[in-house]
Every structure is written in structure tokens, then in C-alpha cells.
């Protein structure tokens with residue numbers, strides 16, 4: 001982008017490092033923390049959401065569009081799919097099986 | 099690992115394949131060297147970023163894959179024609195139905211359609227190339243090397259044998275040890291990168307690069323169907339990526355996402371596979387709908403009936419396609435509420451599909467219909483696809499599906515939709531755009547013979563399978579007993595398959611014959627076309643349009659022809675074009691090497707390949723290549739040469 005004077009992609013680098021750190025923390029929580037299952041799941045889901053937000057801003061150019069219309073479209077679609085995917089999977093895989 | 103484990107041994111079919119691969123390769127190398135074509139091949143094709151050439155390469159690869167998948171199919175038919183025959187052993191049969199299914203869907207149907215999309219869509223919207231030409235080359239080459247990786251499995255290491263759906267635990271490390279299943283995972287993963295990139299590329303191309311005046315509701319129907327398909331790809335393919343990664347981790351690194359033991363959840367694979375898989379079947383049918391719409395409207399010589407209804411029905415099909423996936427595993431045992439929900443959403447898809455069928459029929463109504471080969475395939479599509487759709491609704495009734503599931507009834511259903519939908523569309527599209535691609539038409543007489551043989555053969559082959567299914571014949575069995583009583587109908591089916599094979603051979607012969615003898619096509623508009631691709635010269639200059647056309651309504655080119663006064667004085671401007679690049683093919687080769695290493699768990703090789711991929715990404719990042727300008731006098735010279 002022309003408006004930035006620096007050529008170096010700081011945003012990407014920071015986003016990348018943060019993503020790696022968050023993933024390592026999640027891995028640690030899952031493998032070595034010894035917390036109870038519920039807490040581990042809460043931690044992992046929280047870290048995943050934070051990471052999704054980081055990626056949206058650092059890599060996905062969320063703030064760079066000239067008009068917000070496309071962005072809104074894309075976000076609504078993605079939310080639709082994400083809800084179907086997660087809620088649908090839990091619903092399908094937890095009912096009727098014992 | 100010993101050499102006799104590395105190469106597949108002990109089967110005469112495989113030795114024949116080995117020999118043919120070696121001879122074909124030697125032949126190709128010889129011809130290229132003898133005619134001094136290496137440089138031409140490299141600089142005109144392998145490094146190209148031109149959407150037309152990439153489209154043609156996609157189609158060539160897809161036809162080769164159709165041949166490979168077709169040979170698989172004939173081998174299977176040969177084996178199950180009569181009870182107790184021993185042409186193929188059980189393991190070999192399993193491998194063949196697995197590679198057949200995977201190749202036909204992932205490496206034939208999708209690439210064929212993406213090839214036609216590549217060729218036609220930028221021309222239809224009046225663009226000079228796609229939004230990201232370099233990325234387009236990456237798409238093609240990752241697809242191609244993913245496909246090659248999958249294909250070599252049958253001579254090196256052994257093929258996957260757990261079905262194209264690869265259900266765990268069968269596809270897991272314990273029950274399918276060895277490289278076979280890894281080929282499936284890595285081949286699909288690498289090719290999947292290409293598909294996802296195509297999705298992004300064409301979404302942006304269609305949204306951003308339409309000629310002035312072509313508002314979104316003036317786009318040709320094929321472009322519309324492509325737009326919607328690309329959205330499906332963007333949302334569906336990441337699910338496949340994740341699912342494949344989970345299974346790869348389980349198999350290569352000992353994780354337990356999908357295993358039976360240690361808290362894994364095998365049903366998660368089915369679930370993720372079909373969350374991708376059902377949209378996938380629409381990814382291969384929506385572009386087909388688009389192709390038929392173009393052809394039917396062109397040869398009925400009428401504007402497509404119900405444009406908006408066509409668009410809305412595709413949008414609702416696309417939306418619904420994400421909430422029906424459980425219909426592929428009703429029998430898994432979810433409770434009645436879950437099954438009923440998915441039963442109803444599935445049946446609902448039949449409504450927009452029905453709307454489309456009627457729109458095609460109304461387009462034909464009172465049209466001045468011209469029967470060409472392309473039109474024949476399109477007309478045949480309507481009744482045949484309807485049979486596939488109706489049996490789909492039968493399968494959609496969860497309770498009844500307990501009876502139909504995994505029988506030949508299902509096999510017949512999906513072949514009716516995939517062959518009379520997707521394959522007919524690929525052939526129709528090929529006949530239709532062939533003159534634009536290669537500067538001559540395909541022969542109509544041979545074309546009609548090929549059509550009738552294939553179409554009748556198809557029905558003779560697959561219609562009996564509905565009854566075989568109702569008689570209880572399960573899918574994916576390599577043999578059966580006389581007492582089962584399935585012999586007669588299986589003989590009929592095999593006869594039909596031979597008919598289809600002859601039809602296919604005639605198609606290939608037609609390509610050869612027309613290349614040699616067909617009259618050259620110079621008008622650029624052989625069918626009295628309605629959309630912008632027919633307004634270009636034939637052969638299409640590399641910049642497509644010397645002057646970007648202005649669009650004043652639907653069927654833009656028909657309008658221009660009716661009202662030639664509109665044609666403006668020709669004032670050329672320099673044309674900006676992208677440079678060719680060798681990096682996409684090198685990067686994909688690196689992917690191939692890495693994938694091969696992972697298949698055999700040779701880590702050094704996998705890492706080496708990945709380093710190659712990273713190196714290519716790095717090189718590309720510091721590549722400040724902004725393309726070049728074609729100067730006005732050169733444009734003038736090229737345009738003159740067509741007069």
C-alpha cells in the first residue's frame with residue numbers, strides 16, 4: 001500500500017509470531033497443563049477465537065477495503081458457514097449416539 | 099523398504115501399465131526432441147499465465163484422467179459381469195473403485211469444468227485475463243502434480259483402497275497400512291490448494307473485471323454459475339483441507355483425531371468429509387447448468403427464459419447445499435429429529451432444481467431449434483438428469499434410505515446426476531467452445547454417432563442398476579454368487595458400458611479427424627453466439643480484446659450484431675499484460691517431491707520439497723515484475739492480420 005512508507009511487512013510478522021505463540025500455548029494447555037477438561041476446552045476455544053481475530057486484521061486486510069460492502073458480505077457468509085459447521089457438527093454427532 | 103515393495107509387482111495388468119507408461123514417456127520425449135519442440139513447450143505452455151492456454155491444459159489433463167478413470171470402470175464392469183469371475187482379486191478391485199471415484203470427481207470433473215471456465219469466463223465478461231494470472235498458473239500446476247502424485251500410486255507403492263470417501267477406521271493406519279492411503283491424502287491436499295486458489299481468483303475476476311456496462315444482472319448465465327461455484331469452493335474446500343490434515347496427522351504422526359482408540363472420533367471424518375462433499379457435488383453441477391443454459395439459449399435462438407429465476411435457483415441450491423450433508427449417512431444412527439431435518443432440507447433442493455428444468459424447457463418452447471452435437475448433449479441432459487434428481491429425492495427419505503443406502507440404487511443415482519449432468523456438460527461445452535479454442539469445429543457426423551452411442555450406452559449401463567439395487571446388490575463388492583440372481587442385469591450394464599467406451603473413443607477420433615480435415619473457422623462466430631466470447635477473433639489474440647467492449651444488456655454480442663451502428667471507431671491504447679513465469683511449475687514440482695516424501699514417510703525428502711516450496715514463495719515475494727505493455731502499433735498489426 002502506498003500510504004505506508006515502510007516496505008517491511010511488520011503487520012504480517014507480528015501476526016505470524018502471535019499466531020505461533022497462541023498455538024504453542026494451546027498445545028501446552030492440551031498436553032502438559034494438567035487442568036480439567038472443561039478448563040482446557042475453554043482455554044483452547046478462547047485462544048482460537050483470539051487467533052481468528054488476529055488473522056482477520058493482520059493478514060486478511062479487514063481494514064483496507066475502499067468500501068465495506070464486500071467485507072460485510074464476506075463476514076456474514078463466513079459466520080453462516082462457521083455456525084453451520086460447528087453447531088451442526090455438535091448437533092449431528094451428539095444426538096442419538098451413546 | 100525393498101525395491102519389490104516400492105514397485106507394485108505380481109500382477110500382469112500392472113506390468114502392462116508399467117510398460118505402457120515407459121513407452122509413452124519415451125515416445126513423448128522422442129517426438130519433442132525430434133521436432134525440436136522442447137523450447138516451444140516450455141515457453142508457450144509450461145510457463146504460460148494466459149487463461150486460455152491454462153484452460154486448454156486443464157481440459158487435456160481432464161480428458162487423460164477421464165481415460166484413466168474409464169479404464170478403471172471397464173475393468174470393474176468386466177469383473178462383476180458374471181458371478182465368481184477372477185479377472186481382479188478383491189484387493190485390486192477395491193483399489194480400482196477407489197481410484198476410479200477419486201479420479202473422476204477430483205481430477206476429471208472439476209478440472210474439466212475449471213478448464214472450460216478458464217477459457218470462456220474471462221472472454222464472456224470482456225476481460226483480458228483473470229485477476230491473478232500468476233496464481234492461475236499455480237492453480238493448474240498444483241492440480242496437475244497432485245493428480246500425478248495420486249496416479250503413480252498404482253505402479254509405485256500401491257493404490258488406496260478405502261473408497262473415494264475413505265471412511266475411517268478402514269482408512270486408518272491399522273486397517274490400511276502402507277503408502278496407498280497416504281497417496282490419497284497428499285494428492286488431494288496438493289490439488290486442493292489449486293482448487294481453492296481458482297475459487298479466489300475467479301471470484302475476484304468476476305466481481306472486479308467485467309467490461310463497462312456489464313452489471314451483475316447482465317452477466318451471461320455461465321458466468322453466474324461460475325461465480326456461485328467459486329463461492330462454494332471458497333467455503334467448502336477449507337473443510338476438506340482440515341479433514342485431510344487430521345487424517346494425515348493420524349496416519350503419519352500418530353495423533354488420534356479420527357481413530358477408534360484414545361478418544362478419537364471416527365464419525366468426525368464422515369461428518370467433515372460430507373460437509374465438503376455435498377457442496378462438492380454442486381461445485382461440479384452448477385457450472386454444468388451454466389453451460390447448458392448458454393448452449394440451449396444459443397441453439398434455440400432465444401434469450402434464456404427466466405434469467406432471474408435461474409440465478410435465484412442457483413443461489414438457493416448453493417445455500418441449501420451446506421445444510422444437507424447428513425443425507426450421506428442417515429444410516430449412521432442419529433436420532434429421528436436429526437435425520438428428519440436433513441431429509442427435509444435435501445428434498446427442498448429439488449424445488450430450485452425443478453425451477454431450472456422448467457426454465458430450460460420454456461427456453462426451448464417456440465425456439466427455432468438447431469440440432470448440433472453440443473445441443474444434443476444439452477437436450478439429452480434434461481430427461482436423464484431428471485431421472486437422477488427424482489431418485490435423489492427417493493434417497494432423501496431417511497427411512498427409505500435404510501433400504502437404498504450403499505446399494506447399486508445409490509450408484510445409479512449419482513451416475514445419473516454426474517454423467518448426464520457434469521460429463522454431458524463437459525462434452526457439450528467442448529463441442530461448443532472448440533472452434534474458439536482451436537480454430538475449427540468438431541465434425542458433426544462423428545459427433546452425433548459418438549453422442550448416440552454414449553447416451554444410449556449410458557442408459558443401458560446405469561438404468562438396470564436401479565433394479566440391481568432394489569434386488570439388494572451392494573455397492574463395492576468384487577464378486578457375487580449365481581444364487582444372488584444379479585447376473586442378467588449385470589450383463590446388460592456391461593454392454594452399456596462398452597457402448598459408452600466406444601462413444602468416448604469416437605470423441606477422441608473426432609478430435610483427431612477434425613484436426614486433420616475440418617474446415618478452418620475464421621469468422622470467430624460459428625454458432626451465431628450471443629455472448630462476448632464470440633465477438634473475439636479466432637484464434638483469440640493473447641490480449642483477447644483490442645478494445646474492451648461496452649455492454650448494453652443481456653446477450654451483449656447479439657445486441658451488437660443487431661445494432662452495428664454502435665460499433666465505435668477503433669482507437670487502440672497500449673495493452674497491459676502479465677509476463678509468463680516458470681515459478682508456478684517449479685513450486686508444484688517441489689510440492690510433488692514433498693508429497694512423495696510424506697507418502698513414504700521419508701522425512702528428508704518431505705523437508706527438501708517444502709524448502710523448495712518456500713524458496714519459490716520467497717522468490718516470488720521479491721519479484722517486482724509488473725508485466726509489460728503491448729504498444730499500439732503492435733496491436734494494430736495483430737488486428738490487421740485478421741482482416
Ligand code: HEM
Nearest residue numbers: 379383425426444448487490491493494503504512515516
Ligand atoms: C435433487 C437433487 C438431489 C438429491 C435430492 C440427492 C440426494 C442424495 C442422497 C440422499 C444421497 C445419499 C444416499 C445414500 O448414501 O444412501 C446422495 C448421494 C450422492 N449424490 Fe445426490 N442428490 C441430488 C443431486 C445430486 C447431484 C446434482 C449430484 C452431483 C452432480 C449428486 C451426487 C451424489 C453422489 C456422488 C452421491 C454418492 C456419494 C457416495 O456415497 O459415494 N447428487 N444423493
Ligand SMILES: [Cu+2]
Nearest residue numbers: 376423425426
Ligand atoms: Cu449429498
